[in-house]
Amino acid sequence: MQKIIGPYLLLEATEDDIWEVMKVNEVTLPEHYTPEFYMEIYENFPDGFLVVKLNGKIVGYEMNRLEHGLSNFGFSFVKKGHVVSIAVLEDHRNKGLGTALLNESMRKMKENGCSEAYLEVRISNEPAIRLYKKLGFAVIRTIPYYYSDGESAYVMAKKL
Secondary structure (H helix, E strand, O other): OEEEEOOEEEEEOOHHHHHHHHHHHHHHOOOOOOHHHHHHHHHHOHHHOEEEEEOOEEEEEEEEEEEEEEOOOOOOEEEEEEEEEEEEOHHHOOOOHHHHHHHHHHHHHHHOOOOEEEEEEEOOOHHHHHHHHHOOOEEEEEEOOOOOOOOOEEEEEEEO
16 A cells, blocks of 8 residues: 655555654654553554655554444443554644544555544643644543643544
């Protein structure tokens, strides 16, 4: 799978991309993960670990996992996609890359039998919240003190 977005290329990550993804994470987000965590996500759902490249360099990524659990929309047991992390380098924002990453990942979640997608987002991250709402996500609940610095998170979800 490859999609062209202007000068950018959206494609499935490879194992070799993980170190560069970690570098993007380190400069864009306050939450950082171990290399083992990235590998676990990659091995769980490699189709849903996506990168955006410009001239061969990763400028954005999204990683997801597939889960079984209670629906965010009722009391049923469902297969759902969890957007674990998404980031785009600052110089490449507002070019549709986040939208493209999310749309492609949700397409893959649905292909893999998920009936909904969800994510956690800092309550102060207004640009991300606007993007998620634009794509049909709704705030389902708040998790107090979710992040290591004590900030709360919204859980946002969307039916697929």
